[in-house]
Amino acid sequence: MATLxxxxxxxxxxxxELLELSKAIAQTTETADKMITIDYDSxxxxxxxxxxxxxxxxxxSGCVSPANSAKVGYRMKLxxxxxxxxxxxxxxxxxxxxxxxxxxxxxxxxxxxxEVSDMALRGVDEIDLMADEITDGxxxxxxxxxxxxxxxxxxxxxxxxxxxxxxxxxxxxxGEAISKAVIDELAQDLIDDGGNPxxxxxxxxxxxxLNDILYPTVRNVDKVELTMGNWVTGYNAxxxxxxxxxxxxxxxxxxxxxxxxxxxxxxRVRELEKPTMIELAKTKLTTSRVLYTYFTFYNRAEYKxxxxxxxxxx
Numbered sequence: 001m002a003t004l005x006x007x008x009x010x011x012x013x014x015x016x017e018l019l020e021l022s023k024a025i026a027q028t029t030e031t032a033d034k035m036i037t038i039d040y041d042s043x044x045x046x047x048x049x050x051x052x053x054x055x056x057x058x059x060x061s062g063c064v065s066p067a068n069s070a071k072v073g074y075r076m077k078l079x080x081x082x083x084x085x086x087x088x089x090x091x092x093x094x095x096x097x098x099x100x101x102x103x104x105x106x107x108x109x110x111x112x113x114x115e116v117s118d119m120a121l122r123g124v125d126e127i128d129l130m131a132d133e134i135t136d137g138x139x140x141x142x143x144x145x146x147x148x149x150x151x152x153x154x155x156x157x158x159x160x161x162x163x164x165x166x167x168x169x170x171x172x173x174x175g176e177a178i179s180k181a182v183i184d185e186l187a188q189d190l191i192d193d194g195g196n197p198x199x200x201x202x203x204x205x206x207x208x209x210l211n212d213i214l215y216p217t218v219r220n221v222d223k224v225e226l227t228m229g230n231w232v233t234g235y236n237a238x239x240x241x242x243x244x245x246x247x248x249x250x251x252x253x254x255x256x257x258x259x260x261x262x263x264x265x266x267x268r269v270r271e272l273e274k275p276t277m278i279e280l281a282k283t284k285l286t287t288s289r290v291l292y293t294y295f296t297f298y299n300r301a302e303y304k305x306x307x308x309x310x311x312x313x314x
Contacts, residue, residue: 011110011144012157044138049230051139052146053248054162056230057199058269067107067270067296074268074298076101105296107272108158110145112137112291114277121287130287137291138275146250149269149297150201159297162201162267162305163251163260169193169306178206178259178311180213186306187261188238195263195304197237200245202259206311207247210235257311263304271295 049056058064114133121129152161169189171182187197202210211233224234224244234242251258272294280288299305 011112011141012108012148044135046230047135047139048142052142052250053246054149054201054250055142055146057244057246058149058264058267061198061264063264063267064269064271067272070107070272070294072105072107072270072296072298074103074105074300076103076300103298105270105298106158107270107294107296110141110293110295112141114289114291115286118285118287130289134277134289134291141275141291141293143250145293145295146248147252150248150250151252160299161297162262162299163258163307165299165302166260166305166307168303169261171306171308172310173308173312174310175256175312176310177313178209178213178308182308183210183213183235183259184238186308190261190263190304190306191237191239193303195261195301195306196239196265197241197243197261197306198264199243199262200235200259201248201251201262202245203251203253203257204247204249205253205313206257206259207233207245209311210245256309259308259311261306263301266299266301266304267297268300269295269297 045056114130114137116129116133148157148159148161150161151163152159153164154160169186171186173182190197200210214233214235223231224242232247233245235245236242273292275291275293277289277291280290282288
């Protein structure tokens, strides 16, 4: 049975593959028409939402931005000072300096090769095999990217995913079912620590439990619109904001089901190259192309995110 690590490693390029890809890109950039931009239309966006919910959510939340270099510098910040009231002539309190840790996020390369025989391309009228392969490739890349953003590790693909990187606010249910009290307590802890929960990430099994817990007798439950036409169940956080519950099929449940609060103010996906396609040199009677993207991810303040693991059945 393929593990998460096997799935990620089969799609992220090795050093040798990256070298070959760089050569191909250098050769094809001499003719601009060889670089093919993928049309990210509304239909494709809907498909991505269903196959890679976290990728879609981060895009819609403004957490994805371009980069200009293969390495991105950022600061992990722990804010120490808080506001407080003082008397009219009272002394100004001392400033408690924030803690900063300079970090570097390196780009990683995600690839999807495509090869269709020239005869197959001319074999059936009204069927565009290449377009079909491109769509499948784009969706596959989005799904692998989703898995990496969730639970990838530096060893797998160059960065720790959201769930992997949470170390401060964690709770293990030890096989017990989730409860509203546990969820509310974790959300409040994050808020008290300066966080702003913006979404819940969880598995289908826990998602069903949440519906039973949050809306046991309600016919019309609270919904949040993520993308046009895509609505999900909402959770009313202690700070009065209704946040979306993202049920992501790409969460690895080998070690049990989990639930994570995420603060999208702390999450950043940086892209040096959006998903792009180039034609490869012709060495046989096939049309060969490769989809690729350069991107990286980092969490600027993991302590503003929370994780509940070991969630059992109801």
